[in-house]
């Protein structure tokens with residue numbers, strides 16, 4: 001039976017209304033739902049300012065451009081009083097770190113092996129928001145990722161989990177694997193209790209990072225993060241990070257995958273988020289040959305589509321360079337006169353690396369001891385994880 005918030009009696013208590021909202025969120029496919037005071041002052045404003053001052057947003061100029069609005073939900077929408085924060089479990093069916101061992105194949109991060117979560121969440125959030133508005137009045141706005149709203153501190157306030165030392169929200173029930181979505185409303189809803197920090201003395205996520213992208217616990221330098229470099233960074237990836245990329249061709253899951261709280265994680269309930277076979281561990285040779293049309297066809301409804309063929313093939317060529325597989329030489333050679341300058345340069349880099357087998361393999365975890373220390377001083381083999 002589908003739940004509707006409008007079924008709640010006219011004089012229902014705040015607790016009953018919240019329970020109905022949670023039940024409706026669950027019916028919509030969300031795995032977690034909590035409530036926060038959207039007007040409360042928070043430490044995240046100052047932390048965002050510091051992040052930007054230190055240039056930790058790297059080439060994501062849009063973060064600085066929207067800093068004023070991003071600093072607080074009220075700065076973004078002055079009428080906001082309450083936030084309903086939802087989480088969608090995207091737990092994988094296998095350990096993502098295993099894919100890093102198959103060097104002639106690409107590793108696409110878990111979040112991008114199924115359907116684009118933005119598409120899956122947005123419609124459901126709108127349905128939920130519509131019901132909340134009909135029952136409680138006021139105005140509502142929905143957010144998934146792309147608006148200038150800091151979703152992680154809001155989710156922590158709403159009790160969905162805490163921001164771990166890798167800066168992502170960790171859930172006691174779902175570990176690292178929760179997408180977040182937010183409804184802001186001008187209606188007043190009693191907030192839940194914020195989550196405490198349960199990282200303790202653990203630092204597994206900090207130690208496993210192949211590029212040491214955490215200057216300190218709870219702080220990320222995005223410019224050194226392989227997720228940023230493979231997804232957001234335009235043009236050639238700086239040479240000092242290329243070995244550490246290993247076979248990661250879209251995003252990175254290392255700091256998420258190693259978190260001990262994943263022992264409570266479960267496979268995503270939403271089938272659309274399960275890995276598509278074609279994206280689980282695709283052959284680098286096939287990916288390097290993609291033209292624009294083939295790229296679009298392969299990544300239909302996938303978040304990977306957003307970065308476009310050139311940036312993606314660029315990543316694939318770095319992975320070929322790191323593969324140690326001379327059988328991939330023709331795939332790289334075929335791209336040295338590619339129309340895209342970053343693709344051409346990546347193809348030459350890959351050929352150079354394949355032609356000098358003494359250079360060793362880089363960037364993957366648990367690779368049997370053949371990872372090099374990295375001429376650029378980057379760590380390519382973690383201490384005890386994977």
Ligand code: B12
Pocket residue numbers: 043044047048051060109110111144145146147148149150151152153163166167168169170176177178179180181217218219220222225227228231232250251252253255256
């Ligand atoms: C920009 C961005 C990125 C950037 C920068 C990431 C970052 N950590 O800032 C890049 C491209 C690197 C990135 C990567 C990823 N992202 Co992203 N990203 C975002 C986005 C759009 C904004 C994040 C943001 O505001 N950053 C600015 C910084 C200042 O904020 P912050 O990370 O919260 O930083 C906090 C800490 O530094 C903390 N802090 C600082 N000092 C201290 C000290 C103490 C003691 C404490 C407790 C805290 C603390 O305070 C800051 C403010 O809260 C959000 C969506 C959104 N609108 O919120 C998705 C989002 C964070 N990304 C998401 C995902 C899934 C990823 C990846 C896992 C994807 C992948 N597999 O490749 C990686 C994870 C990399 C990582 N370790 O963070 C999810 C995270 C879900 C979750 N459970 O947390 C989000 C929420 C999208 C979504 N709607 O689901 N992302």
Ligand code: SF4
Pocket residue numbers: 166208209210211212213214220224225226227228252253254255256
């Ligand atoms: S996503 Fe990868 S590169 Fe980025 S911080 Fe986590 S482990 Fe480091």
Ligand code: SF4
Pocket residue numbers: 164165166170198199200202203204205206258259260261
């Ligand atoms: S790996 Fe350890 S330190 Fe990192 S988020 Fe998980 S519990 Fe916290």
